[in-house]
Amino acid sequence: MASCFCGDTVDVCKAPAAAQGSKDALIASSDPRHPANLICSLCKLFYYNNWVTGTGGGISIKHPETGHIYIAPSGVQKEQLKPEHMFVMDPVSKGYLRTPELYKPSACTPLFMSCYTQRGAGAVIHTHSQHAVMCSLIFENEFRIANIEQIKAIPSGQKDPATGKDINLSFFDTLVIPIIDNTAHEEDLTDGLQEALQKYPGATAVIVRRHGIYVWGPTVDKAKVYNEAIDYLLEVACKMRQLGIPSDCGIGEEKKYLT
Ligand SMILES: CSC[C@@H](O)[C@@H](O)C(=O)COP(=O)(O)O
Numbered sequence: 001m002a003s004c005f006c007g008d009t010v011d012v013c014k015a016p017a018a019a020q021g022s023k024d025a026l027i028a029s030s031d032p033r034h035p036a037n038l039i040c041s042l043c044k045l046f047y048y049n050n051w052v053t054g055t056g057g058g059i060s061i062k063h064p065e066t067g068h069i070y071i072a073p074s075g076v077q078k079e080q081l082k083p084e085h086m087f088v089m090d091p092v093s094k095g096y097l098r099t100p101e102l103y104k105p106s107a108c109t110p111l112f113m114s115c116y117t118q119r120g121a122g123a124v125i126h127t128h129s130q131h132a133v134m135c136s137l138i139f140e141n142e143f144r145i146a147n148i149e150q151i152k153a154i155p156s157g158q159k160d161p162a163t164g165k166d167i168n169l170s171f172f173d174t175l176v177i178p179i180i181d182n183t184a185h186e187e188d189l190t191d192g193l194q195e196a197l198q199k200y201p202g203a204t205a206v207i208v209r210r211h212g213i214y215v216w217g218p219t220v221d222k223a224k225v226y227n228e229a230i231d232y233l234l235e236v237a238c239k240m241r242q243l244g245i246p247s248d249c250g251i252g253e254e255k256k257y258l259t
């Protein structure tokens with residue numbers, strides 16, 4: 001049976017008939033969960049959170065069945081993306097299976113690839129969150145926050161030996177996120193990101209000073225939850241700092257900073 005560009009054989013290709021057998025089968029789908037559609041809907045959502053305005057930031061998703069890596073073009077308004085704008089990369093050869101005309105792939109591609117390769121990520125989110133930028137000015141090399149309920153949404157880096165599932169942080173734990181320095185060009189961040197990935201094997205995010213944050217997870221849903229929870233915690237940390245309370249202070253210790 002002949003194979004389609006989407007990775008299926010043509011008899012099971014789920015793309016609309018007009019796209020079957022063409023490279024558009026990689027991006028044409030009526031399924032809102034298809035990476036080409038999900039990148040567009042999530043970027044809209046992120047735009048309204050002020051995370052990907054002014055063309056900054058973005059998201060890359062690995063197709064959970066085919067393993068194809070979906071990447072948006074560089075320098076475009078992320079809330080206006082359409083599935084036909086997507087680059088599609090083969091995860092093994094790292095060659096592009098689909099290259100939309102007139103566009104270059106996101107400058108974040110080498111950083112997304114580092115998270116796929118070194119962390120087995122299923123999706124990588126990059127935002128220009130103001131909370132991440134502010135925390136990168138407040139903290140030196142690590143962002144730390146402790147004893148806040150929302151921490152429980154973040155993985156600890158440990159796995160349950162019985163189920164193999166990620167164990168999340170507890171309320172009493174401290175979340176630590178490494179901070180790397182920004183560079184003139186996005187792709188030049190790759191070495192710094194890779195070093196941080198090695199040094200912090202349990203981390204699910206890296207903050208880029210005066211720039212934003214990269215957050216990844218084993219699935220797109222988990223990456224989305226981690227990004228939301230981390231942004232909430234970054235915002236809480238900024239507010240605690242404004243009141244003079246260290247974000248990793250012990251339970252009850254805040255009183256002594258509030259006099
Ligand atoms: C506002 S320009 C931002 C870019 O330099 C970069 O930091 C970024 O996040 C997006 O890069 P892009 O190549 O458009 O996907």
Ligand SMILES: [Zn+2]
Binds near residue numbers: 056126212
């Ligand atoms: Zn950026």
